[in-house]
Amino acid sequence: MATLILLRHARSAANGSGTLAGRTAGVGLDETGRVQAEGLAGRLSGIPVSALVASPLQRCQDTVAGLAEKLGVPVAVEDRLAEVDYGQWTGRAVKDLTQEPLWKVVQQHPSAAVFPGGEALAQVQARAVEAVREHDRRISGEFGPHAVWVACSHGDVIKAVLADALGLHLDGFQRIVVDPCSVSVVRYTETRPFVLRVNDTGGDVSGLLPPKEEDSGSSSSDAVVGVRRVPEPELWGVRDLVGFFGGRWRLERKIVDAAGVRIGSFSGVAVFSPVEWGLEFREEGLLELGAHRGPAHRCLHYRVSGEGRADVYFDYGTFFHDLDLRTGLWRVGHPCRDDEYRGEFRVWDRDRWRQEWTVVGPAKDHALFTDFVREPGGS
Template identity: 55%
Template sequence: MAIVLLVRHGRSTANTSGTLAGRLPDIHLDATGREQVDRTGARLAEVPLVEVVTSPLERCRETAAAITGHHGLEATIDEAVTECGYGDWQGRALKDLADEDLWKTVQQQPSAATFPGGESLAAMQARGVAAIRGHDARIEAAHGSHAVWVAVSHGDVIKAVLADALGMHLDLFQRLHVDPASVSIVRYGARRPDVVAVNTAAGDLSWLRATRPEEDAPVGGGAGPRA
């Protein structure tokens, strides 16, 4: 079973200004975001990546470039892992959106939330999960069960993918945190997904070079990865 590293883009100019960027063009990483993705790229430099898939939005492509530069890879752009379609909400200040009735639904029952002129969170999860699982199966078929790959996407999309892997209802996905430039790790298997890590911002990942697929969870927790 392959391993996917879910990487959120670094901090963007919209994050800094408190704006919901959505799919607006020309939203780039800010100075802090560039530092963040450089650190993430360095963390992944020793990991034997076989592919990097990214959202088409600039902040994700800039993040992907900080990773591919260490591996001689060219990122694959996939619209299916792009940001949620926030419709009429995109471009507005988060502090103003918090006064909308829909904001409460997004927080408390996201499975029922559909953004005006945009996408529902349920539809976002469905296409994001389908894309990640599809790429994972394709990459494992092409590169074998030890393959490690990266998907660069957005906070809500990654949270929704993690919720699916954890067997959580979408209504619980706001309990998850996915920070800018963070790395979450999922191994999909024949029996169930194995969520190895969530929202990591530091730490050695070179142990991924020595991973071996295991179908069953070790009773008692096991000895951990072999470095």
């Protein structure tokens, strides 16, 4: 059967305002959401998407519009993937809803939750699962068993589909996290669904492609016994740092704590400007960290020291780390008082690269994952 990419819509104006939008008309994306949506084509580059299916609500349609144009694939509207009908809860502030007796039911026993004037969460799961399985059969029949397709829907709807695929009772679906513009991947087979990825907000997702068939004697419905090695995308060596980095990049940063729990994010634009000694790097965007939400920026100086190499300094003159991307991979450490920064740089191709920093110590204990995608015409 085909491979399904479950895409939650990018961040909407309602996500930022703390209200339950539900099926309210006219709720589009906010600035962060528009940046997230613009980065989708880069994240899914190299994935041969055969079909796009989306909820009829504006925030989903806005999320996939640019992707559909880039791929040349029409968007099929599917009402069964629409947001939960929250009934009388629609449009209310979440902080007020937490005081309602039904809130505890939604959180602790969602299979019994029925929204006043709306629908039951069990009904949501039934319609959504029916829709994705029906489309999966159709797309597999039309494009073959290795087809990949995208379904753009809403947080609770996707969580309900994932719970079904995981064999998890609906009462456990609140354990699943689905962030705005995240992708989760399911491959249905004759025997069982395989859940390949959940809540991925990073850049490269080429690893979700179906593996090449091997003459192993086993069915594609069989689970792998033992350890299966999943190959990483090939790296792309850089010889000319100024030529590669120069220009504008969209960036998405995920911040997680030591337990891997997401605690923040940063979405924005990075610009590398050629200067006499190399490159000046500036990033600007929206930082969300805990209760804080606001604009943020920083500046670094990349002092080119040779082919594919540079010494990176903070803009106030302090050395940060060295860099050598001739193989497309570089690992580096940076002490900061009692804390230790460990960095990794990976270049996938001329338009995509990733930066990871893990910070360990008494003052900080978290990790930052940043994906950069070159803006069209940004070089």
